[in-house]
Amino acid sequence: MSMFDVVIVGGGIAGASLGAAVAATRRTLLIEAENQCGMHATGRSAAFWLESYGGPQVAKLTAASHDFLAAEGFLMQRGAVHLADGDWPELPPGVSARKLSREELERLVPGLRPRWTKGRLESGCADIDVAALHAHFLAQFRRAGGTIAMRARLRAAAVKSGQWSIELDDGSSLHAANLVNAAGAWADAVARGCGVAPLGIAPKRRTMVQLRVGRSGLRQLPLVDDAAGTFYFKGERDRSVWLSPHDEIASDPCDAAPEEIDVATAIDRFEQVVDWPVERVERSWAGLRSFAPDRLPVYGFDSGEPRFFWCAGQGGFGIQTAPAAAKLAAALLLEQPLDDMIAHIAPATFSPARFG
Numbered sequence: 001m002s003m004f005d006v007v008i009v010g011g012g013i014a015g016a017s018l019g020a021a022v023a024a025t026r027r028t029l030l031i032e033a034e035n036q037c038g039m040h041a042t043g044r045s046a047a048f049w050l051e052s053y054g055g056p057q058v059a060k061l062t063a064a065s066h067d068f069l070a071a072e073g074f075l076m077q078r079g080a081v082h083l084a085d086g087d088w089p090e091l092p093p094g095v096s097a098r099k100l101s102r103e104e105l106e107r108l109v110p111g112l113r114p115r116w117t118k119g120r121l122e123s124g125c126a127d128i129d130v131a132a133l134h135a136h137f138l139a140q141f142r143r144a145g146g147t148i149a150m151r152a153r154l155r156a157a158a159v160k161s162g163q164w165s166i167e168l169d170d171g172s173s174l175h176a177a178n179l180v181n182a183a184g185a186w187a188d189a190v191a192r193g194c195g196v197a198p199l200g201i202a203p204k205r206r207t208m209v210q211l212r213v214g215r216s217g218l219r220q221l222p223l224v225d226d227a228a229g230t231f232y233f234k235g236e237r238d239r240s241v242w243l244s245p246h247d248e249i250a251s252d253p254c255d256a257a258p259e260e261i262d263v264a265t266a267i268d269r270f271e272q273v274v275d276w277p278v279e280r281v282e283r284s285w286a287g288l289r290s291f292a293p294d295r296l297p298v299y300g301f302d303s304g305e306p307r308f309f310w311c312a313g314q315g316g317f318g319i320q321t322a323p324a325a326a327k328l329a330a331a332l333l334l335e336q337p338l339d340d341m342i343a344h345i346a347p348a349t350f351s352p353a354r355f356g
Contacts, residue, residue, distance in 0.1 A: 004029045006333070007166060007176040009154055009190050011037030013130075013319050014311050015182035016137040017326035022334060023146035029174065030146060033153035033186075038134050040255070041184050044287035046208055046242050047128040047319040048223055048234070049075055052082075054317040056092040057296055060345050062317065063094075064324035066124075068341075074133045078234065080125035080223040081108050083273070084118045089227040097122040109224055111215065111274045116226075125223050127234075130319055137322070157194040159307055164194075178333065180309045185253040185288040187312035196305050199298060199355055201313045203288040204248035207262040210284070211270070212240050214277035224273070231269040240282060243270050248289070256286040289316045293355070297321070299329045300351040309333050310352045 004027050008015045011032035019030050034040075049069060051062050069075050081100070082089040091097050100119040105112055108121070142148070153169040157179060166174040183190040188198035221235030225246070233243040245266040263284050271278065292298050292313035302308040311329050314321070327339045332347055348354070 002029070003027075003175045005176065006178050006180060007031060007164065007174060008180040008182050008311075010182035010184055010186070011138075011148065011150075012040065012042040012182070012184055013038065013134055013137070013322050014184065014314055014325070015180070016134055016141060017322040018180065018182060018311055018329050018333070019146050020137040020140035020144065021326045021330035023141050023144035025334065028141075028146045029176070030141065030148045031152040031154060031168070032148065032150050035150055037138060037148065037150075041287045041289060042130065042134055042319065044208070044256075044285055045130050045319055046234075046244070047130045048078065048080075049124075049126045049128055049320045050080055050122065050223065051124055052080075052091040052095045052097070052122055053320070054315065055295070057349050058315075058317050058321060059092045059095065061297075061321035061324045061328070061342075064341050064345065065321055068323040069128065069133070069320075072136065074129045074136075075126040076129070077126050078220070078223055080122040080225065081105070082120045082122065082225055082227060083112075083116045084227040085115045086118075087227075088118050089120050091120065091122070095122065096124060108222055109274065111276050113273060113275060116273065121222075128319055133319065133322065137326075154190060154193055159195075159305065164307060178307050178309055180311055180333065182311040184312065184314075185251075185290045187290060187310070189253060191302075191308070194305075194308060196302055196308050199310070199313070199352060200293045201290050201298070202293075203251045203253050203290045205251045205256050205262075205286050206289050206316065207245060207247050207258045207266060207286050208284065209243045209258070209263050209266045210236060210240055210282040211243055211267070212279045212282050214279055215239065226273075231266070231273065233270060233273075239279075241270075243267075245269055248291075251288055253288065256288050258284040258286040262286075289314075291315045297325065297350055298352050299325065300332050300347065300353065303353045303356075
């Protein structure tokens, strides 16, 4: 039997970054059900830093995270082109982007089909080295004294005598003052196992395809998406792109895999954007992105159980917001003032209490 101040359920980017922020001052254990941390959503992300992604409230966390990500070398500049075949693409207030003429679009995306007449360039878009960022937080967590337990799946937990009594699948037990739910697609399942009402956090499958095409010079191609949210792609190698149909297919929590129909849909949409011949699918994969009902992440103590802390519902923007989100969640968990990085962000925006 072991006693901790904080037990974090889930070793993806959410749990790792929060753990790194609290382990120096609290005895913290991170429990991960799989053989390695970040096996699901974090390990399958085609992540990029895109300030316009996720809406105006998420954009605040994204912008606040930028300087850390850039200073630590986790960003690789790429730029993003937002396309439209009608009105100009709209971006959240404050996001820097300029309108592009058809001629500029053709220079940035050669072979662009005629229907795409308008676009905006969001030059700040950058790739994120996800593996390095995740490893950074895990290393920081360990250096601060945090402990990680792999293959440690939570079976059930209950508050007894003012603290959590936690049972794992292997029969071992733990005690903790606070339990953090950073379980991603399994967040509602973990809540139920702890006797806490779920919030309706829904896993959605996202498909990714790596295509080899009949055009070269694509490695530095900008991220290209559309205002309707039906596709995005970016250069990967000289003649390869990473492509997604921007799908959100309802799913149970699972080890997600791509389905043939979704791969075919991605290719069909891609062929409606550019005239590049598709030569073959080099690989494909899928991951689960989890959303709260209002599509904003959830950070804070549960309204019904004050020892149960939510750090979940990050959707597809959990990596680009991780530095600021971890600061915010840590301040709430430890009941401390907000760090200067996030002093302008209202914690109530992301509180589970908003679901009432």
